[in-house]
Amino acid sequence: MKIALAGNPNSGKTTLFNALTGSTQYVGNWPGVTVEKKDGKLKGHKDVTIQDLPGIYSLSPYTLEEVVTRRYLINETPDAIINIIDGTNLERNLYLTTQLAELGIPMVLAVNMYDIIEKKGDKIDLDQLGQLFGCKAVTLSALKNKGTQEVAEEAIKLAHNHKVSEHPHVFVGSVEHALAHIEESIENKVDASKLRWFAVKVFERDEKVLAELKLDQAVLNEIEGHIADCEKEMDDDSESIITNQRYTFIKNSINKVLTKKNPHQTLST
Ligand code: BGO
Known part of the structure; x- marks a missing residue:
């Protein structure tokens, strides 16, 4: 079984990858390009490979990392995706999520940096977040190795059931x-x-x-x-229409799922 790990740069992807695979990592390059390719076996599951994908903000065709990632997701279709997001930067991180959710691949939305969210006293309604984005949403702290194994277990479960939820309702x-x-x-x-x-x-x-x-x-x-x-x-032009509607959907979704203890706080830490 192959599980792909996708997310923005700085979302904690490397930290999670290391926690899941330990010392079993294999590092090479994606075919034809000098973009690092890493995979490893999930600890305790010899039959489960975790495929790390380059950190990206979007599945557009403009950077090598984006092209490598989408080529892999489309042509090699992993059994499930773990989409790790920085839970303290929902708006920016969920942009990629809206695109990954359209791929028809079972997906776990892994809301990372949960230690910071808890410390601030904020709350995220995971059930509703999952429903809005058509996937299973869970929280974790990759740094503190809390909830990491559970994320992988959820991905395995979805992959076994071939469970793909409905597409998110993003467009007018x-x-x-x-x-x-x-x-x-x-x-x-x-x-x-x-x-x-x-x-x-x-x-x-x-x-x-x-x-x-x-x-x-x-x-x-x-x-x-x-x-x-x-x-x-x-x-408007078609590409901007899609981008703008993704952001509108994300903003509306965040309003529904995020309860801030201190609504006037703007810094992420
Ligand atoms: C530095 N919680 C917290 N608080 N931090 C986390 C978590 C989490 O759950 N997960 C990851 N981080 P990467 P990409 C750093 O390196 O895995 C932190 O790009 C620092 N470094 O420790 O590298 C993680 O692979 C000096 O932080 O992400 C890392 O996706 C000061 O998020 C950063 C502060 O994680 C990015 C942080 C020298």
């Missing part, structure tokens, strides 16, 4: 309308579970994905018509 009606048309046009080209991820990327006119899908010109023209209609209606 006119975007959903265009996405539905795109999904219909590409459904014979991609794995059903990954349809949503591919449709959003096509909507964003992601060149790498478009090159990979090799769609007929007539289909491309039709899709372009739907994207252009949506852009006109929303007076």
Whole structure:
């Protein structure tokens, strides 16, 4: 079984990876690029490999790290993803989460730095967070090695059950309308579970994905018509529409799940 570990830089990914794999790590490079590739066996589970992925903020095609990560998630499809996030920086970290949740892979949302959150007296409604993002949410402190094993156990459980939840409801009606048309046009080209991820990327006119899908010109023209209609209606370009709606969804979600003991406190420590 293969479990991928994904998250932003500084989310505590290395700390968690070390806690989970101990001294069994194998370090190399991703094929063709000088981006470090690390994997290791989960302690106490010889049959479970933890695949560390480069620290990234997004699954867009703009950095080597992003390209490596999405190529792995799409082509090698791990049995589950552990998405580690810095719980003291929810807004920034959940941006990647909205994208990972579209991949149709069972996922655990691992809210790290819980020691800091507790110290501040803040509370996160994990059930609601999980429901909103369509995954299982748990807390941990990788630094204090608290909850780390439980995160891995949750991932194993989801992988065994092939449990993928519903996609988060991120986009407004006119975007959903265009996405539905795109999904219909590409459904014979991609794995059903990954349809949503591919449709959003096509909507964003992601060149790498478009090159990979090799769609007929007539289909491309039709899709372009739907994207252009949506852009006109929303007076913005398609990539910005998607980004803005992800952030709106995240802000609304944080308002629902985070209770701050001191609402006026702005520093993260
Ligand atoms: C330094 N709680 C707390 N409080 N800190 C944590 C936790 C946690 O649960 N998990 C990780 N950290 P990485 P990426 C540091 O290195 O694993 C800390 O990039 C410092 N270093 O200890 O490296 C962790 O792999 C000097 O902090 O993240 C590390 O994702 C002063 O978060 C940082 C303060 O963890 C990033 C912190 C010389």
